[in-house]
Amino acid sequence: MEYNICKEGKFSYIDEGEGEVLILLHGLFGALSNWKDVLNHFSKSHRVIIPLMPIFEMNILKLSVEGLANFIHDFIEFKGFTKVNLIGNSLGGHVALVYIKKHQEKVQTLLLTGSSGLYENAFGASYPRKGDKQYLRDRIGLTFYDPSTTTDELVDEVYGIIQDKGKLLRILTMAKSAIRHNMRKDIPDFKMPVCLIWGKQDTVTPPEVCMEFNSLFPDSEMHLIDKCGHAPMMEQPAVFNELADQFYKKHIVKT
Numbered sequence: 001m002e003y004n005i006c007k008e009g010k011f012s013y014i015d016e017g018e019g020e021v022l023i024l025l026h027g028l029f030g031a032l033s034n035w036k037d038v039l040n041h042f043s044k045s046h047r048v049i050i051p052l053m054p055i056f057e058m059n060i061l062k063l064s065v066e067g068l069a070n071f072i073h074d075f076i077e078f079k080g081f082t083k084v085n086l087i088g089n090s091l092g093g094h095v096a097l098v099y100i101k102k103h104q105e106k107v108q109t110l111l112l113t114g115s116s117g118l119y120e121n122a123f124g125a126s127y128p129r130k131g132d133k134q135y136l137r138d139r140i141g142l143t144f145y146d147p148s149t150t151t152d153e154l155v156d157e158v159y160g161i162i163q164d165k166g167k168l169l170r171i172l173t174m175a176k177s178a179i180r181h182n183m184r185k186d187i188p189d190f191k192m193p194v195c196l197i198w199g200k201q202d203t204v205t206p207p208e209v210c211m212e213f214n215s216l217f218p219d220s221e222m223h224l225i226d227k228c229g230h231a232p233m234m235e236q237p238a239v240f241n242e243l244a245d246q247f248y249k250k251h252i253v254k255t
Helices: 032-042 065-079 091-106 133-141 152-163 165-180 207-216 237-251
Strands: 005-008 011-016 021-025 047-051 084-089 107-113 194-199 220-225
Touching (some): 021 032, 032 047, 065 091, 084 091, 107 237, 133 152, 152 165, 194 207
Parallel strands (some): 084 107, 107 194, 194 220
Antiparallel strands (some): 011 047
């Protein structure tokens, strides 16, 4: 199913459905396609918005987790939303956390899946080598429980990024920023209901990270999905959507 990308000023985003606003935040190598099953499911009952974060367009001097959180704040203000429900995967979850630190009054609920913010393994000790697609495929494959989830399209997309020196520098800049912006001391002050949905076989942000998030948030619930890696909404979309549905039925208050 094809979706229209809206463009207004500096913002590009998908906007589908009607109802309470869900804002989906993608990861460092995230694409809109990562969210297609979530979008298809929730756009029937909610207004689902996926802003494209300007990782490769933002002034590199401002590029950081905080810089992206400020961009999301600008977007929410531009759209005139008074209350939103944030969903973040990987870096997107981290951006949500930094945003909430400054603007908690804007957020009704938070759902994190494979989020950074406490710990992230990322590519580990090595980084994809230029021109080595098989190595890259193997490394991306570690993101998923089932390596076949690593499609040719996904490999080509990441390969294209790391062939560009400017984009590669931005990826490394963001990875370093994520390490600097540890949220451990801030999370106990977050008062909204939080849902944590994690893959049991996540090697990027292992289940222990989910357990620590759960212990730090004052009001959170935790779900671990078997046979699932770092992106549950891609690898186990039916289970992910059912858990999110249950959470929203309990906690989203219609305005």
